[in-house]
Amino acid sequence: MRNDQVVEHLDAIADLLEIKGESPFRVNAYRDVARRIAHHPEEISILAEEQRLRSIPGVGETLAARIVELIQRGTTETYEELARSMPAGLRDLLAVPGLGPKRVRQLYDQLSIASLPDLEAAVQAGRLRAVPGFGAKTEERMLRDLARLRQRVRRHLLGEAWPLAEEIAAALRALRLAERVEVAGSIRRRLETIGDLDIVIASARPEAFAARAVALPVVEQVQEHGPTKLTLLTQRDVQLDIRVVAPHEFGSALLHFTGSKQHNIHLRAMAQERGWKVNEYGLFDEATGARLAGLTEEEMYARLGLAWIPPELREDAGEIEAAAAGRLPTLITEADVRGELHAHTDWSDGGASLEAMAEAARARGYAYLAITDHSRSRAVAGGLSVERVREQRAAIAALKARYAPFSILAGSEVDIRADGTLDYDDETLAAFDFVVASVHSGFAQSRDVMTQRLLNALAHPAVDVLGHPSGRLIGKREGYELDVEAVIAAAARHGKALEINSQPDRLDVRDTVARRAHEAGVLLCVATDAHSPRHYAALRFGIGQARRAWLPAEAVINTWPLERLLTWRRRRLDVL
């Protein structure tokens, strides 16, 4: 059973327990574990087999047994019993804004509403008004929301949400009514997908600011408009939450609205132990009400005995303990990157010439660029024949003098073919300056076959990096079936790097896998897979994932000086 299926089942139990009116803490126990499994790098079924479920924080005796039961039977008695006591479709109603467990229960008890179609029919017939607590405004809003719900507004890619948030933040700064305007929330944590945009503002004139903000052209609809809190829909149907605080509260507000929720809860528990209280306005002594911190995030953390924690780490995944022990890593930054090691040109399916790609890489301040056009099997992508490879090598050689000391490496993104062999002979492979090996075909192969394919590629001395190792396209395609642990172990054994592909819909390998790989001693390569000069800018998305993976610059091969990189490859090639 896949992790996401376990997550879905636990969430379903949590939803139904909540509608039933069970203890919020019991509900939370299920939700918390679901969230942790969703972010877990390993397969839960393997953890269950090896009796390691209890190593997940929040999993006790009962939940461990439930998960084992779920994996063995495909369902649990807990869930079945809940589903017998009420229609499981009630869950769908929770997706309606303004409908929580209490009101869902109420609608079911009083109007027998058990599904979204039921609800829509009741609203249209004007029957909702009869229920206490539901009025004309609720009815009106619900009609609108139900229509929107049918279109299923999904999560947005970081690559789309981040630039949009920056654009809006710039517009808010231009109002000149705020001292600080910062993007917070999951964008600041560089999560691969984003639910809504969070922006925190410090202003001494909150009302004036809010009045101007709602009038911005980007705002399509105002959903909530209080003196310090705004919920807006932007033109692209993305929800935007704005919170305005006083300047001296900015640090605590930024901390609060950056999250994650779990990180905040952990910090608050720490504060509680000391008789303090944390909220968005600061850190306070519970007894005296005295204000202990709030101006900056650094101050908030310091008062709690912690080093400032980079937003990308704030997932309650060990970062608080590390901060307390002074063992936070120095994370890689964009500025550490010295070169691009995965780029295409118009020799294969890229949109720009060798010169244009080299020019743009040099303009970014890079010391080197590896040209890695597709290999011969990728006919649809203009894959290079051995002959064309030689021609390209000559073309690159001819450019060398012009760009020195900037270096252009003659590389390849070589296909790992369906039978597990590479797409060029050994001699051709050894002659490249750099080789990325990737799967572009046979996605439907079995887990064992696919894993073996990747292990073969990693074992080949001429391969430097495994490109977009999982093959996923976020929101479009699950990755192929794969034994991630075996791939990590092989990469470690052979001294190879795994790619963190920076394209917003790839981000592959993902953060949790990259972290696990690093812990296993595997090197990473943050690459953009650029098909045109403007794609180089995607680097920041990959760097975001690398930071979420706790990576220092040292662990990422394209922060190395060129000489070290070439030596790393050459030592391996000696055996060929």
Place this chain on the structure above:
DNA sequence: GCCGTTTTCGGCCCGACTGTTTTCAGTCG
């Protein structure tokens, strides 16, 4: 349902906004 350098029981983060309420519950993040 989990968890324990005060606890194996009694806690479990905290506040804004809305709608419909005549003082606040429910929802949301």
